[in-house]
Amino acid sequence: MNVGVKVLDKQERKKYIAEKTLELINEKGLTNITMEEVASSCNLSKGSIYNYFKNKNALIVSAFSVLLEKVQKIFEEKESKPTQDCVEASAELYANLYSEILNTFPSKELMRLFEILMNSTHDQSMMQILTLTFKANYGKILSRFEKLFNSKTKAFMLQAMFDGLVIYRAVGIEFSNDEIKNNFKKMILSFTEDNKN
Amino acid sequence: MNVGVKVLDKQERKKYIAEKTLELINEKGLTNITMEEVASSCNLSKGSIYNYFKNKNALIVSAFSVLLEKVQKIFEEKESKPTQDCVEASAELYANLYSEILNTFPSKELMRLFEILMNSTHDQSMMQILTLTFKANYGKILSRFEKLFNSKTKAFMLQAMFDGLVIYRAVGIEFSNDEIKNNFKKMILSFTEDNKN
Amino acid sequence: MNVGVKVLDKQERKKYIAEKTLELINEKGLTNITMEEVASSCNLSKGSIYNYFKNKNALIVSAFSVLLEKVQKIFEEKESKPTQDCVEASAELYANLYSEILNTFPSKELMRLFEILMNSTHDQSMMQILTLTFKANYGKILSRFEKLFNSKTKAFMLQAMFDGLVIYRAVGIEFSNDEIKNNFKKMILSFTEDNKN
Amino acid sequence: MNVGVKVLDKQERKKYIAEKTLELINEKGLTNITMEEVASSCNLSKGSIYNYFKNKNALIVSAFSVLLEKVQKIFEEKESKPTQDCVEASAELYANLYSEILNTFPSKELMRLFEILMNSTHDQSMMQILTLTFKANYGKILSRFEKLFNSKTKAFMLQAMFDGLVIYRAVGIEFSNDEIKNNFKKMILSFTEDNKN
DNA sequence: AATGAATGAGAATTCATTCAT
DNA sequence: TATGAATGAATTCTCATTCAT
Numbered sequence: 103m104n105v106g107v108k109v110l111d112k113q114e115r116k117k118y119i120a121e122k123t124l125e126l127i128n129e130k131g132l133t134n135i136t137m138e139e140v141a142s143s144c145n146l147s148k149g150s151i152y153n154y155f156k157n158k159n160a161l162i163v164s165a166f167s168v169l170l171e172k173v174q175k176i177f178e179e180k181e182s183k184p185t186q187d188c189v190e191a192s193a194e195l196y197a198n199l200y201s202e203i204l205n206t207f208p209s210k211e212l213m214r215l216f217e218i219l220m221n222s223t224h225d226q227s228m229m230q231i232l233t234l235t236f237k238a239n240y241g242k243i244l245s246r247f248e249k250l251f252n253s254k255t256k257a258f259m260l261q262a263m264f265d266g267l268v269i270y271r272a273v274g275i276e277f278s279n280d281e282i283k284n285n286f287k288k289m290i291l292s293f294t295e296d297n298k299n
Numbered sequence: 300m301n302v303g304v305k306v307l308d309k310q311e312r313k314k315y316i317a318e319k320t321l322e323l324i325n326e327k328g329l330t331n332i333t334m335e336e337v338a339s340s341c342n343l344s345k346g347s348i349y350n351y352f353k354n355k356n357a358l359i360v361s362a363f364s365v366l367l368e369k370v371q372k373i374f375e376e377k378e379s380k381p382t383q384d385c386v387e388a389s390a391e392l393y394a395n396l397y398s399e400i401l402n403t404f405p406s407k408e409l410m411r412l413f414e415i416l417m418n419s420t421h422d423q424s425m426m427q428i429l430t431l432t433f434k435a436n437y438g439k440i441l442s443r444f445e446k447l448f449n450s451k452t453k454a455f456m457l458q459a460m461f462d463g464l465v466i467y468r469a470v471g472i473e474f475s476n477d478e479i480k481n482n483f484k485k486m487i488l489s490f491t492e493d494n495k496n
Numbered sequence: 497m498n499v500g501v502k503v504l505d506k507q508e509r510k511k512y513i514a515e516k517t518l519e520l521i522n523e524k525g526l527t528n529i530t531m532e533e534v535a536s537s538c539n540l541s542k543g544s545i546y547n548y549f550k551n552k553n554a555l556i557v558s559a560f561s562v563l564l565e566k567v568q569k570i571f572e573e574k575e576s577k578p579t580q581d582c583v584e585a586s587a588e589l590y591a592n593l594y595s596e597i598l599n600t601f602p603s604k605e606l607m608r609l610f611e612i613l614m615n616s617t618h619d620q621s622m623m624q625i626l627t628l629t630f631k632a633n634y635g636k637i638l639s640r641f642e643k644l645f646n647s648k649t650k651a652f653m654l655q656a657m658f659d660g661l662v663i664y665r666a667v668g669i670e671f672s673n674d675e676i677k678n679n680f681k682k683m684i685l686s687f688t689e690d691n692k693n
Numbered sequence: 694m695n696v697g698v699k700v701l702d703k704q705e706r707k708k709y710i711a712e713k714t715l716e717l718i719n720e721k722g723l724t725n726i727t728m729e730e731v732a733s734s735c736n737l738s739k740g741s742i743y744n745y746f747k748n749k750n751a752l753i754v755s756a757f758s759v760l761l762e763k764v765q766k767i768f769e770e771k772e773s774k775p776t777q778d779c780v781e782a783s784a785e786l787y788a789n790l791y792s793e794i795l796n797t798f799p800s801k802e803l804m805r806l807f808e809i810l811m812n813s814t815h816d817q818s819m820m821q822i823l824t825l826t827f828k829a830n831y832g833k834i835l836s837r838f839e840k841l842f843n844s845k846t847k848a849f850m851l852q853a854m855f856d857g858l859v860i861y862r863a864v865g866i867e868f869s870n871d872e873i874k875n876n877f878k879k880m881i882l883s884f885t886e887d888n889k890n
Numbered sequence: 891a892a893t894g895a896a897t898g899a900g901a902a903t904t905c906a907t908t909c910a911t
Numbered sequence: 912t913a914t915g916a917a918t919g920a921a922t923t924c925t926c927a928t929t930c931a932t
């Protein structure tokens with residue numbers, strides 16, 4: 103028996119459970135899923151889940167990681183083309199990027215990210231690990247904007263706007279994508295202007 | 300017996316309970332408060348709470364309203380001076396407004412607003428009433444930016460950025476207030492430029 | 497102030513409350529009414545009910561009495577004509593009486609009588625008083641059948657059949673009234689035949 | 694693992710709980726039993742009961758079924774001998790049957806049947822399922838009388854009389870069994886006379 | 891590893907009753 | 912008498928977690 107392979111198997115099964123859990127969270131919300139549901143959605147028994155995760159929190163942390171990876175991947179994929187050195191083109195590119203993601207990525211799903219994050223606020227250890235994961239992944243997403251703007255704060259602000267809009271949309275507020283795109287561009291341009299100074 | 304006075308009293312007591320509940324939510328998070336705790340924080344018995352609120356959800360809705368009023372009041376108070384007609388001055392004013400509120404208002408508390416909103420996502424009737432309350436109060440906050448920019452979407456985007464930053468800060472991300480202020484101003488200016496067109 | 501009148505008033509108000517309570521029991525069932533509902537259906541406050549009745553049980557006993565009086569009155573009214581000495585005519589008369597009451601008196605309401613009686617089975621003191629009231633009123637109803645049959649047991653059996661049918665009908669079993677009437681007559685005749693012996 | 698056997702086990706345990714519940718209902722009355730009591734009478738914890746029954750109502754429905762089966766079985770057993778074709782003998786047989794059951798079967802227990810039925814009157818879904826169960830089992834009991842009398846209504850009336858007497862007895866009314874038996878016979882005979890026509 | 895029965899610590903909610911005004 | 916706020920005991924139901932097999 104190749105232990106290495108076995109370990110891999112177990113890891114894969116953990117991942118599978120975390121993914122299924124994330125699906126469930128998207129469907130029913132963090133506070134409404136039960137270990138029972140997680141188990142049956144994986145065609146496993148309740149007890150078996152505990153062979154893979156110490157407890158529910160550990161499972162949620164895993165699901166959160168899966169979600170963040172998904173988000174990060176989306177930002178990465180959309181921006182496969184190399185960044186242009188022309189500022190105007192960059193602004194156009196990123197404005198497209200944001201408005202497209204805002205448009206295509208299910209806002210409810212993205213909103214879960216913050217739902218999980220906020221619910222954990224009261225549990226020191228949960229908060230700690232989730233925040234770390236959050237920062238790590240958002241750090242990657244932000245790094246390119248950081249370079250573009252020469253400023254971490256600007257990058258944060260841009261991303262904050264995006265996340266805020268995601269939440270608004272998730273709770274039913276509607277706005278025109280074209281306007282969003284144009285304004286994103288305007289904002290990016292105004293942020294890059296500094297660079298010249 | 301003066302019925303009018305009595306009714307008022309009852310309303311006031313309801314409000315008191317809602318306020319205490321909000322405090323508790325701020326301390327422990329929405330999902331961690333129990334009716335028992337609410338009651339004892341009000342020096343009442345559990346049963347008494349139900350003389351004021353049909354159920355826990357109704358209580359949360361009230362607490363949410365209290366929170367939103369609080370937020371709105373803060374935005375109103377800070378901007379007691381009449382809006383200047385000079386765009387540059389307006390930008391300065393609002394940038395100060397946002398960065399000051401971001402700085403002074405406890406982010407955790409403001410974050411609760413979204414915690415409550417998101418947790419309700421799965422309960423149709425809760426979602427409906429909370430969203431209405433949310434839109435109503437945010438509508439008031441946004442109205443002045445709407446006028447400044449001549450655009451609802453821009454106002455939303457500015458507020459979204461603010462809310463996003465609130466959340467980031469609540470989960471422990473730190474950034475320089477000065478930078479935030481400057482960038483807010485830059486952004487406001489870039490948004491107002493359109494008006495000339 | 498005429499104390500006598502006052503006392504009478506109080507009695508009348510007690511009766512009124514008991515009647516309203518009976519209405520409520522008919523609507524919602526014994527176990528589903530609350531003192532709150534009783535109070536508001538009387539346009540009184542909860543506390544006031546306790547000025548008239550020591551507790552909920554006392555109120556139920558009163559409502560039970562009202563119900564039994566109502567039932568008794570119906571049996572009395574329907575049989576205003578004097579009993580014929582001809583047996584055949586008597587059988588006809590009583591068969592009509594039973595089938596008509598079965599037909600016209602709301603079975604659900606009559607069923608409440610047994611609902612109250614049975615629910616009390618477990619509370620010694622309740623059981624005792626209700627049973628006494630029950631026997632007293634049923635005694636009056638039965639007395640005329642007792643005379644007709646020269647047998648208490650036969651009277652009981654006839655009434656038992658009636659009550660059984662009332663319950664069946666209350667739970668949704670349907671049967672032809674004509675058949676019921678004919679069979680009642682047959683049975684009464686077979687019961688009276690003995691008298692000749 | 695033999696799933697077939699396991700499922701059977703679970704069914705048996707459900708039945709055991711329902712039987713224990715029925716015992717408790719007989720002791721204390723439908724409205725006075727708690728899930729806590731049910732659990733401890735089964736040497737189980739409260740939570741475990743909910744692994745077998747979705748809620749209290751589902752448990753009561755099961756207990757009701759157990760009771761009805763019991764009643765039906767008694768009627769079946771007592772009448773092991775084949776029905777005679779002589780009407781006189783049949784009347785004798787059934788009169789004996791009824792009076793014996795009335796005499797031997799604990800009336801309080803039989804009365805529970807109607808207690809449960811009546812208490813459910815206010816809960817549409819409960820009422821529906823209980824009534825169905827009731828009709829199904831009573832249908833079997835009545836079928837033999839239906840044949841004897843050539844009339845469904847007569848069968849109902851006979852059974853109604855029996856049930857009425859059960860209730861009377863349960864609330865403490867006493868009567869001679871001999872008289873009951875004789876009158877039952879008389880009645881049955883008068884009901885069968887029709888058949889000749 | 892997988893199972894699923896058992897657990898028990900809560901949590902929300904209900905409601906008869908009391909009592910000060 | 913009337914009121915209605917306060918109570919607190921009781922009850923149903925939930926669910927993460929454990930553990931023997």
